[in-house]
Amino acid sequence: MRTKTLVPDMPADAVRMAWGPPESVRRTLEGTAKNEEWRYTGERRKVFLTDGKLVRAEEAGKAILP
Incomplete structure (x- = not known):
């Protein structure tokens, strides 16, 4: 992986x-x-x-992926 870009459906x-x-x-289970929620504190x-x-x-409370 060369960039730090996320794309939908990429594996964990x-x-x-x-x-x-x-x-x-x-x-959590539904x-x-x-389901998992990962938090990165320093960068919100x-x-x-x-x-x-x-x-x-x-990122900073705004969706960067749908």
Whole structure:
């Protein structure tokens, strides 16, 4: 991975390569879907994954991916 750009549906490992390890992770279950919210405290970034795939990302409270 050469850029630190996120793209929809990228796997969790690729997100970690792009943005590094999160400060904290919150895991929840919705039916059979496994959801994770990764928080990056210093830069006020968040990513949201469902079943190990990126579904949304935010920076300073604004969506940067749908």
